[in-house]
Amino acid sequence: MQVDEPVLLPRLSRVAVCGGTHGNELSGVYLVREMLKTEKRKEDGEPASVLMVLSNPRAMQQCSRYVDTDLNRCFTHATLNGPVSEGAPYEIFRARELNALLGPKGSRAAVDLICDLHNTTANMGLSFIAYSDCDWICLHIFRYLQMPDTPMRFIHFDVSTKESYSLDSIGKHGFAMEIGPQPHGCVKSNIYTAMKEGVQHMQDWVRCFNSGCVFDGGPVDVFTMVKNLDYPRDGETRSITAAIHPRLQDRDFCLLHPGEPLFQAFSGETIKYKGNEPLYAFFINECAYYEKGIALSLARKKRVTVPSIRVQTDEEERASEQSFASEEEE
Amino acid sequence: MQRTSVPPIYNVTICGGTHGNELTGVYIVREMQKQKMEKAGSVSVTTVETNPRAVAAGRRYTEMDLNRCFTDVLLSSPITESTPYEVRRAQELNAQLGPKGSAKAVDLLIDLHNTTSNMGLCFIFYSIDWITLHIYKYIENNLNSVPVRAIQLDIPSSEAYSLESVGKHGFAIEVGPQPCGVLRADIFNVVKEALDLTLQWLQKFSSGHSFEGGTVDAYTFVKSVDYPRDSAGKATAIIHQDLQDNDFKLLRSGDPIFQTFSGDILKYEGEDLYPFFVNECAYYEKKIAFHLAQKKTYSFPHISVKND
Secondary structure (H helix, E strand, O other), X not given: OOOOOOEEEOOOOOEEXXXXXXXXXXXXXXXXXXXXXXXXXXXXXXXXXXXXXXXXXXXXXXXXXXOOOXXXXXXXXXXXXXXXXXXXXXXXXXXXXHHHHHOOOXXXXXXXXXEEEEEOXXXXXXXXEEOOOOOHHXXXXXXXXXXXXXXXXXXXXXXXXXXXXXXXXXXXXXXXEEEEOOOOOOOOHHHHHHHHHHHHHHHHHHHHHHOOOOEOXXXXXXXXXXXXXXXXXXXXXXXXXXXXXXXXXXXXXXEEOOOOEEEEEOOOOEEEOOXXXXXXXXXXXXXXXXXXXXXXXXXXXXXXXEOOEEEOOHHHHHHHXXXXXXXXXX | OXXXXXXXXXXXXXXXXXXXXXXXXXXXXXXXXXXXXXXXXXXXXXXXXXXXXXXXXXXXXXXXXXXXXXXXXXXXXXXXOOOOHHHHHHXXXXXXXXXXXXXXXXXXXXXXXXXXXXXXXEEEEOOOOHHHHHXXXXXXXXXXXXXXXXXXXXXXXXOOOOHHHHOOEEEEEEEEOOOOOOOOHHHHHHHHHHHHHHHHHHHHHHOOOOEOOEEEEEEEEEXXXXXXXXXXXXXXXXXXXXXXXXXXXXXXXXXXXXXEOOOOEEEOOOOOEEEEOOOOHXXXXXXXXXXXXXEEEEEEOEEEEOOO
């Protein structure tokens, strides 16, 4: 096989866009609601090309992140398939419903692509969050999306399929589209517009891909999560005793060097970063992470070379199955 | 100019956590308690975390907005089994820091709040009170890191619904933008500085210092504007990007105020007014997209403390 031939990938027949996985992350809630309304108005009876889902309606109703437990941590194989009692958290039941609708996770019936919409209080611009750094579909969508007014980054959580816990892991391909800064329970027009454009461009890309376009390869900078840092806390009460330092606040994706300011104690003292290596900070001061013991996350950056890709035609699929079968015979 | 002598301020109470997810006040109060900040010169200082249940839950309130529970009616309403937690708590606070309107009430009550709106630092008060205006002026002259403004709510004391109305003198310090549930160090520093300046002023005042009169431009609440809604009551638009973060920038007829989800722009029609609390997240449920105010100039006299 020639090196510069595009990689052939199966068609993306079923795509899902999910909002309200966290009920108070409102850009996705309003965007999916609006897209559902627009869909209802279609008169030509064309089947929906994209499945729109409001993931956590009960949390949305009370405008809170979740009702009993964080829905976006309920999608591990163990949680989806293990035993569940009647008194189990609402979100565990809802996760199973979503797995039946969009999955089952790991099976051939799962949707081809999930885009899960999120907001963050951190100054992260538009970030893709994915479990793989070599899912060419997600990386190509990211390359295609580049919007002039919105900084964009690709974040990789190096978590195995077995341990992957978020909604987007149900699809054969999936990523979270995380946009900030926006307070939870609030909608800001620039953030809403960025998300709307992002989803629109993604749909355009999918249409193009399915119709046979070749997408040229190239480099993508990927931030791979290394670790989280918690706030300094009072030994007895566990109450935080410092806030993110003003020199780090809002500087997501800056390179944090050992010795640089990290926290400001309430007494006024500066607490410095004591790590061994410079790392890129992100999710700096995400409101929902206080209870998870995360003040910020740290990542290494690397350059991934994404190959050119094209959709695999039915013929090519048949040809490859035949050659596979004859290889097996030999 | 007129010289006025004013009764002494013997004590000041600083309150935080009236809304449990407005974190600056929570942590300022906790830090002051840790540092045992009990005196500023001759003035005694008390600190109170006013809605501990809401703070523990990380929510604005548990059953009802505590900062709407201080009207005379709610403070005197009989407590039954079905009385919301916050109404009970308001009556407890009124017993501790009031009673509102009586000689026993604390001399000065300062309530710390945050907003998601881009309002810088605002003093919010009901009555045109010389102590409040002098402290405001002192902070306005000495605090340079953020814009400082005064907001007046023209409501008679009996109907005044928020915590600071319990003190003989009182005002809220409202600082934003800060998301609910988030603590920003820069905002914490601003509020700390404002409180340090307040305590400084109180010490000077108590030791006989005379303060020059002057004028204050205050924004007086006129009305609120809600989001456009559909027949099911759901908002059909969001604050327009030209209005977003432009609190206190004069709004004129024809200026964009909302953009609908379908992309249309809705414009303001009415007299020239100043918007504030633009896109305050806690106000979505109160059906308020933003407030509108007139700007008025108030003069205040030279003051010094009255000697017995």
